[in-house]
Amino acid sequence: MTFFRPSFRHPQLPANQAGYYLRDYEGGISTLCAGCGHDSINGAIIQACYELSLEPHRIVKLSGIGCSSKSPAYLLSAAHGFNSVHGRMPSIVTGANMANRELLYLGISGDGDTASIGMGQFVHAVRRNLNMVYIVMNNGCYGLTKGQYSATADKGSVGKKGEPNLLESIDLCEIAIQLGAGFVGRSFSGDKQQLVPLLKAAMSHIGMAFIDVISPCVTFNNTPTSTKSYHWVREHSEATSTFDFVPFRQEITTDYENGSTEAVTLHDHSVIYLHKKDPEVAVTDRRQAVDALEEHKEEGLILTGVLYVDPESEDTHTILNTSERPLNSLEQAELCPGSAALKEINEELR
Amino acid sequence: MTFFRPSFRHPQLPANQAGYYLRDYEGGISTLCAGCGHDSINGAIIQACYELSLEPHRIVKLSGIGCSSKSPAYLLSAAHGFNSVHGRMPSIVTGANMANRELLYLGISGDGDTASIGMGQFVHAVRRNLNMVYIVMNNGCYGLTKGQYSATADKGSVGKKGEPNLLESIDLCEIAIQLGAGFVGRSFSGDKQQLVPLLKAAMSHIGMAFIDVISPCVTFNNTPTSTKSYHWVREHSEATSTFDFVPFRQEITTDYENGSTEAVTLHDHSVIYLHKKDPEVAVTDRRQAVDALEEHKEEGLILTGVLYVDPESEDTHTILNTSERPLNSLEQAELCPGSAALKEINEELR
Amino acid sequence: MKPIQSCNDLVIRFANVNGSGSASANNLFARAVFRLGLPVSPKNIFPSNIQGLPTWYEVRISEQGYLGRRGGVDMVVAMNGQTMHRDYAELQPGGYFVYDSSRQLPEEYERQDLVLIGLPLTNLCNEAFDNPRMRGLLKNIIYVGGLAYLLDMELEVLTAAVELQYRKKSQLIPPNLKALELGYDHARRHHQGRCLLTTRRRDDLIGDQILMDGNAATALGAIYGGATVVGWYPITPSTSVIEHFGRYAERFRREEGGGRLMAAIVQAEDELAALGIVIGAAWNGARAFTATSGPGISLMSEFLGLAYFAEIPVVLVNVQRAGPSTGMPTRTQQGDILACGYASHGDTKHLLLFPSTPAECFTMTARAFDLAERLQAPVIVMSDLDLGMNDQLSPPLNWDDDGRYDRGKVLDHDQLEALEEQWGRYRDVDGDGVGYRTFPGTHPSKGAYFTRGTSHDEYSKYSEESDTYLQNMERLVQKWETAKGLLPLPEERPAEEKAAIGLVCYGTTIFSAQEAVETLAREGLAIDVLVIKAFPFQQAVVDFIQGHEEVLVVEQNRDSQLRTLLLVECGLAPEQLTPVTSYDGLPIAARALVEQLRTLLASGQSTTTTVTQGGAA
């Protein structure tokens, strides 16, 4: 590719607390279709990392295969990336995270990559509450192989080929909640307002933070009859609540009314303030969370926002009780018991 | 093996409506451990087939790999069986069912076989509402590989090795309900009273009938501290309701009180009469079904019985609109368009 | 430098951006050449992406009927700014550079050995058409019109092609015709006599041949072969096999009155499930198949082992692409020969078929079902991206209405009823290593058995006995021998004179190989050719190799994989087989191959040789 991008495109944005500019979070030029929802999500990820003042090289971006899975190439050039094989990103992240628990793992996947071939790995990474941000760019179809319906396509939804999808859709958020993910949210590529803080909250959570982002495929599944089209989602989505994400160290500038606002404090002392319509609904209640999703589905609505948070949940390292030091930093002297111990073992075997 | 079994062990039981004796539903001698829950479930399956007067050779029994997956060898000798590879029974059944929709498909699996390696195939067979009875013999461990915890082992449950299981368990019934299975039930290998009618109802349902049967592994996971032990399950299970299964053609001999009894009529006109504790709870309501499971879990209880039924659900053939005749019965004359059509095609390509 | 001059023998490369609608225009051009009665071979060289990246379409016209990629470009239609300079640089001396002259060519375009042909496409288009979306598409048609003039094509062939293409959207016909004429006229007015590449209608060259892509032919083969169950998972370049199967099923398999489908096409959750579905269906008596490519093959290897050992007649189409791993998903290769021949752990071997043309894709796929059922084993049809996704000139498809499906050894109800001795699923009663199958539900009391991937005796009972295991494994070897008598034989193409040198090739390699051999024959170097059609190899293969002093094995992978199979399975000495490989992802090019063979044979050195191909992409 022979494209070059001017290296300084956001002169108006200052350096963040960590001293990085927005451009420091950008990646290569996207080769996705013009208008593809995935590109907007990439923009939101870049924005969230910038706003959170993350060090780009302490982030690891990983993916499977698909248009969505190409995304890691289009963001965070200063971070290591791994575009693995179809549906197997979760296991790669599991290994990477086990090797070094100190980095932030950003897994990017598609609905095909996760809900079909990757279902097993998705379920088990969630079940282990792996400390990562797992983003599904959900367009209800297989973009890269030219538009077949995926397992998240809604029954009756009609894409570009004109044939309706026949099977029921899988709600990945519902499954993630059920299997014990500590943070579950849903958003829309067209709603940066909601998506950026949602991503920031997810990045601040320790444990599995799963985010399903509806992301229209303009080439194959953006027909008015598709329930994953820009038009449809705009018309049919409803947020659980508006919310503010206040990172640790940032001052709280607003006073929130009690009752309708629920404050959830994460492990790193960031706080999510949720301004809810129904004060009865607790975002930390799994049963309510699942039920709310189902209820909206019955009404033909897509529920977005923070769907569920358990700030107390334990991640895989905690569960396995592994060393607090990155395992990849251990030296031979610590790892190898040496010849004296071996002598003992030989002795035991005689 | 040199065992022989006396060929006529149930002289007291008469032939059923189809003219078969109980022994006609039996299989080879079990090589499972004495007392293994799986053997009781096999007994219940034999009983259910006998009571339903099914023709043994019109049943197909399939499985993956594991102690549980050996079960098909121990029942229904007159039926074809397929002991496939680990975790892949659902796809084999899918193909078999597509080839001949007229037989009854009995898939037998283990919790390892289904909830770990087979999770993807399980999810998608359920999502397609494949017409089969899917039985998981759930012992919370990998029996055949000597007792490692499986993904259905409860957190904190302690098996023979003495180390507690660290991860959260997966509730296959909950997932099955969520993904659109038309019939979902749970039972206990030690409760034939409940299990036999549950199996009969499942066999009468058209579409995915999923049954999770807790089935203690006496060798590796029957400790008092294991939540999949005989003792624990007896102490902690609670039935949704008692119920009667009345197959089509059988006369209803009892008058059921209205209100507390819900009658669900299946596709084949069999009826399940549920005598419920709470008349408010409808067995055909997915949200209630999931919620009831979660509620009992919170109380440390195992909910058993018919958990959910949707007698209207459509199976894969209906969804795909395939021929009503078994595809494997179609002849060359119907399948092959012949040389005349080919001439036309050649012409179009010139 | 003299401009290249030739009639009915040239290579044009269209350089476009994908997703810009160029495909249908370029296709129109190729089809028009075909309608002129000229052997044509278009190759689509596209990126693994949906929109906005470079894509090339290379059309070879060859009066001699050479259908392999030739190598070298005589004319480029440079429609992509991103690659324009490279397309320019790679033209052969004396070649023609066709470009959109609405903008002037920058200075670095200073080659003196090319003929520049500017067509002001954007300007012409904008003047003639209003609809901005249509403009993009029609610009492509304008250059096709220009080419028609430049290459001296009959315009009517193109107008007829347009009318055919848009017969279902007839409002599109007038603007397309107008665009064609615009291009034609402009070229006539400004470039008369400048292009010495010409075409001339021939009525004697292509006979009754058709233009079809291999995947469509494969799909049709599956329809004719009686496949009713399909499990599949999308993967380039195999996806269109299933898409075509779906379309043909709509046409041929709807029950009377437009009702239900006499086929079940199940989009699986992955390739493991896809093959599982096929295994389940085949076991249950339906003809079933799946299609995939490299990564899918790897994922299927556990199930392939099951099918081998439990002896289940599955048909698997592998449309190969460039590996390893995800590799180059939109490039061609013959790189899965070993992975397929020896798929799965343990002692396993699989039957392979190697089609070269759509006609063979059709016949071999249909036949694969017979072979799989007769031999109760997986049969893998080894196509590739080049064959599967490009239009190919091919003999017409042919079907013998008198032929009967060979369902192999299956006992039906009455045969079971009549059985006197005890039946055993894996008993080799006929001495060919193949037992008798039964299908579930056939008979109330006879013929049920328990299928398993574990070691089993003749009655399919589980066994850990050494002797039982050995007997079974040896029977499978016996069956392998039986297969040799049933699989398609290799095709010998002897040189006109007696040749000491032989060349072995298969699949899509045969076109360039044949061309190279003919070229060398004209130079006085006689080479006999053997086209391999199947694995395991028959005696004829061994005889051919033994009958030559030196044998070259030409194939499109790095590690000479078919040669490996030949060495191992035919008991040949390595000196007997000289590897010649081309594996850069582009279809093997005849010119480069000729060079290679020439040097190789001149030097007398039989070491590995890799064809280094020139060219873009």
Add this chain to the structure above:
Amino acid sequence: MKPIQSCNDLVIRFANVNGSGSASANNLFARAVFRLGLPVSPKNIFPSNIQGLPTWYEVRISEQGYLGRRGGVDMVVAMNGQTMHRDYAELQPGGYFVYDSSRQLPEEYERQDLVLIGLPLTNLCNEAFDNPRMRGLLKNIIYVGGLAYLLDMELEVLTAAVELQYRKKSQLIPPNLKALELGYDHARRHHQGRCLLTTRRRDDLIGDQILMDGNAATALGAIYGGATVVGWYPITPSTSVIEHFGRYAERFRREEGGGRLMAAIVQAEDELAALGIVIGAAWNGARAFTATSGPGISLMSEFLGLAYFAEIPVVLVNVQRAGPSTGMPTRTQQGDILACGYASHGDTKHLLLFPSTPAECFTMTARAFDLAERLQAPVIVMSDLDLGMNDQLSPPLNWDDDGRYDRGKVLDHDQLEALEEQWGRYRDVDGDGVGYRTFPGTHPSKGAYFTRGTSHDEYSKYSEESDTYLQNMERLVQKWETAKGLLPLPEERPAEEKAAIGLVCYGTTIFSAQEAVETLAREGLAIDVLVIKAFPFQQAVVDFIQGHEEVLVVEQNRDSQLRTLLLVECGLAPEQLTPVTSYDGLPIAARALVEQLRTLLASGQSTTTTVTQGGAA
């Protein structure tokens, strides 16, 4: 018929029911033999089931130090009614039949050529012990006591062994000692002088050797090699590699004060995920491994291709069992050589190591991490069930404290900081085909790259360019050449005289092969042996083969898989390598092999030969 008479050279088979507690008694016996200073080789032949099926334990005692399975049984301890008659029938003429004489032997036990030794085990046990559960277990100890007398063993060795075994459950010591004595006394009183099989303590035979199973040694090798991340999925016979790793990690990897573990052992959901975890961890700079068996290998093939192409240093232990498919999960084989050597679609090849002893399991596994990191490629340790799950007499494990882990080419923060020219992950700056890696998080602005399974240039950028692809693929071939210089060399074991015949073997085959060669040497037939330790093969392998008139390749699979690799990779003619195979699931037996080689070499025919082994199970 004379009873078999021999000292320190015999084979005893214990025939039991699994799940009956016989394993620990039989083990006690084998360990006691070892403590007598005698070379011993026990083989457990068990069913794929948990309880109630036949299981055998075959103990060979060999003063000459022959550790392969011998074939033929001199004495059977027949504790399983299901197989008793067969165990009886299979005894060698002159053999000893030890049985529970609490019940009389039925009439069909009428061989005249055996010595019957009845021990009334049930009666003795019931008289002496009350606890019904303990009775079953102690019955086994009683026969061990009986054997001690019959074979003239020092009872103290057994009592010491009992005390050691139950040192943590000391209440079990008295009843076990009592049981031992019961058996010993009964035999002494009733069978004095009847058994001519004897043992005699030797202090000069086994030196400092140890008795250990290969899987434990492999696990310890991984600990010593510095593995910190394990992804795995249970499968016989590899499971105990991980179980042992877990136990050793508890012992050596707990942080001070019994705290957290300096290792993450993740039980994955399947084998695909297991290898994915290893790939992710290795990529991120931890040493990581997994262990599996046949079906797991098949499931891992997609990921293996990724690791090959993206060049990720994973270590994979394959404890082979009998395939294809589920095959015989509790039987041994060397059947995955091809599946591992060429795993995955496309042009791929993998590094293999072939340990033969626990000492080699230990060293090679530890070394595998160095090799994988140095070569940035998967390394597969090819063990098998026989080696992995049976106790083996082995040289002691050895570790050089001065050695340093070879982490290969990794740039740390300071090296990155100091870099002047642009770094490229896949640039071959040293000419060995290996680039420099970096780990995530190392440096704020340098060294980040994008790993992928797609075609890439030297900077790991995606590329569909033919030349880029070719260059990369050729560099991988270069790396393959580099590997030959780093992998363990084959071990030559020359005959005493000059030999025209060579024998190639590897892994667990070497014991019976060596024994056969020595036997034939005593008959005047000199054979040189080459033990292969790794794939790719070095020049020394080619030289050995070229240096002999005839070379036999002895291996435990049907299709002569290592021979296939030799043919293909070393450019050998098939006549140069005569396949000799044994693949019935039991460890290859020396006696049968001798027969086979004798016939083969006498006939001068170099066709495939399969060793037909006698014997149960």
